[in-house]
Amino acid sequence: MSLRHAVLAALSRGEASGYELAKRFDVAVADFWSATPQQLYRDLERLERDGLVEARVVEQRRRPTKRVFTLTAAGHQALREFVREPARPAAIRDEFLVKLQAVESGDAGALVAGAEARLARSREKLAGYERLLAESGDDLGPYLTLMAGIMYEQQNIQWTELVLQRLRGGEDGTA
Amino acid sequence: MSLRHAVLAALSRGEASGYELAKRFDVAVADFWSATPQQLYRDLERLERDGLVEARVVEQRRRPTKRVFTLTAAGHQALREFVREPARPAAIRDEFLVKLQAVESGDAGALVAGAEARLARSREKLAGYERLLAESGDDLGPYLTLMAGIMYEQQNIQWTELVLQRLRGGEDGTA
DNA sequence: CCTACCTATTCAACTTGTTGAGTATAGGGG
DNA sequence: CCCCTATACTCAACAAGTTGAATAGGTAGG
Numbered sequence: 001m002s003l004r005h006a007v008l009a010a011l012s013r014g015e016a017s018g019y020e021l022a023k024r025f026d027v028a029v030a031d032f033w034s035a036t037p038q039q040l041y042r043d044l045e046r047l048e049r050d051g052l053v054e055a056r057v058v059e060q061r062r063r064p065t066k067r068v069f070t071l072t073a074a075g076h077q078a079l080r081e082f083v084r085e086p087a088r089p090a091a092i093r094d095e096f097l098v099k100l101q102a103v104e105s106g107d108a109g110a111l112v113a114g115a116e117a118r119l120a121r122s123r124e125k126l127a128g129y130e131r132l133l134a135e136s137g138d139d140l141g142p143y144l145t146l147m148a149g150i151m152y153e154q155q156n157i158q159w160t161e162l163v164l165q166r167l168r169g170g171e172d173g174t175a
Numbered sequence: 176m177s178l179r180h181a182v183l184a185a186l187s188r189g190e191a192s193g194y195e196l197a198k199r200f201d202v203a204v205a206d207f208w209s210a211t212p213q214q215l216y217r218d219l220e221r222l223e224r225d226g227l228v229e230a231r232v233v234e235q236r237r238r239p240t241k242r243v244f245t246l247t248a249a250g251h252q253a254l255r256e257f258v259r260e261p262a263r264p265a266a267i268r269d270e271f272l273v274k275l276q277a278v279e280s281g282d283a284g285a286l287v288a289g290a291e292a293r294l295a296r297s298r299e300k301l302a303g304y305e306r307l308l309a310e311s312g313d314d315l316g317p318y319l320t321l322m323a324g325i326m327y328e329q330q331n332i333q334w335t336e337l338v339l340q341r342l343r344g345g346e347d348g349t350a
Numbered sequence: 351c352c353t354a355c356c357t358a359t360t361c362a363a364c365t366t367g368t369t370g371a372g373t374a375t376a377g378g379g380g
Numbered sequence: 381c382c383c384c385t386a387t388a389c390t391c392a393a394c395a396a397g398t399t400g401a402a403t404a405g406g407t408a409g410g
Contacts, residue, residue, distance in 0.1 A: 002268070002270060002273070005270075005273055006273045006276075008277075009273050009274070009276040009277040010276070012276075012277050012279075012280045013276070029276075031267060032267050032268070032269045032272040032273075033267075033268055033269070033272070033273060034266060034268075076280060079277055079280060079281065080280065080281050080282065082274065082277075083274045083277050083278075083280075083281030083282055083285055083286065084281070084282050084285045086288075086289060086292060087269075087270040087271040087273075087274055087289050087293070088270050089296065090267060090268065090269035090270070090271070091209060091267070091268045091269075092206060092207050092208075092265060092266070092267050092327075093177070093207070093208055093209075093265065093266045094207045094208070094262075094265035094266075094323075095177060095180075095262035095263050095265070096262040096265070097207040097208070097320050097323055098177070098180055098181045098184050098207075098208060098262075099184070099257065099258045099262055100316050100319050100320055101181075101184040101185070101187075101188070101204075101316045101317070101320060102183075102184040102187050102254055102257075102258050102316065103258075103315050103316045103319075104187075104314070104315065104316060105187045105251060105254060105255065105258075106254065106255050106258030106259070107255065107258055107259050110258055110259045111258065113261075114261060114262055117261060118262075121264065139279070140278050140279070140341060140342075141275050141276045141277065141278045141279060142276070143341075144275050144278075144337070144338055144341060145272050145275055145276060147334060147337060148269075148272055148334055151330050151333060151334045152267075152330060152334075154330070155326050155327060155329070155330035158326060159322060159323055159326045159327075162319070162322060163319055166315060166318075166319060167315075
């Protein structure tokens with residue numbers, strides 16, 4: 001149970017509709033916690049049912065009506081309790097590393113292509129984060145999570161460059 | 176469907192029983208792909224049913240009988256195909272970052288404690304990986320994934336130190 | 351001999367996360 | 381006027397991951 005908490009944390013920084021949350025998750029947070037819109041709507045419903053968030057219907061002029069969610073007192077309380085509990089260690093699921101484990105029995109060329117794609121993606125992400133950093137205020141939480149993203153991608157780029165070097169340089173994968 | 180592939184990759188480096196696989200996953204691989212024994216047994220069954228792995232019963236002298244799994248030709252084939260497909264981007268789920276997002280409405284002291292625990296854990300992991308690196312052969316796949324673990328933890332340590340500094344140094348989290 | 355602890359595996363129930371499709375409102379472009 | 385796109389949300393089915401417990405053989409220690 002933890003997307004729940006990610007939602008609570010997101011709402012603690014300001015009310016939002018499901019749709020808006022989905023975007024926030026996609027932009028700022030996707031790299032350490034991802035969720036599809038469907039998941040968000042489902043969890044918002046549950047949170048509402050459990051009394052941790054409240055919905056308010058907002059009719060808009062030039063757009064479809066939306067439901068905007070806010071934390072209730074119980075929601076704030078639940079969030080504080082969550083923060084107090086020790087965090088479970090980060091779970092990483094990185095398919096590329098699995099593929100890499102099988103270099104010797106697989107297609108090294110495909111892995112080179114994969115590494116190049118990864119490198120490109122990391123560079124884009126990094127650039128995006130750096131832009132956000134320049135624009136962003138000095139709220140501690142968002143700053144530190146942004147730095148996590150930046151440092152993670154920097155390290156990722158370095159590692160991927162090492163991979164490329166080894167995959168290309170020494171053709172002796174089968175040594 | 177991807178623990179399947181992680182299992183195939185693991186078996187491509189040598190036959191193993193479910194129990195042995197569980198240990199391998201726990202030691203070497205846990206940081207980029209984790210699985211409980213139950214999950215492994217379940218997936219091994221499916222892989223067997225689908226003809227990608229074969230089981231061989233091995234009776235042991237001083238221990239309970241075990242079933243040792245090997246890749247079949249179809250299994251090798253499936254692994255090669257998996258390696259050729261582009262990898263989906265890594266999914267990270269890091270609870271600590273979620274908690275950090277809520278610093279302002281939560282207990283900063285608990286977060287300091289959490290950061291310290293994270294730091295300790297990362298240092299242990301790093302030491303373990305470095306030991307493995309010294310012992311290990313020069314197979315490319317394992318080498319690169321080990322390096323991924325090492326670089327990841329190094330970066331993690333740096334970031335966590337930054338977090339501690341900010342959480343402690345400037346007590347003005349609510350600025 | 352009884353207990354505790356590894357090895358080795360299985361069953362069942364549950365929570366999360368993923369995928370694909372589908373509804374509806376409204377604006378802009380051709 | 382029709383289609384495309386963006387907003388805003390919902391339903392259903394499924395795949396993957398988690399948790400807790402149970403079974404069972406064997407060894408070592410008190």
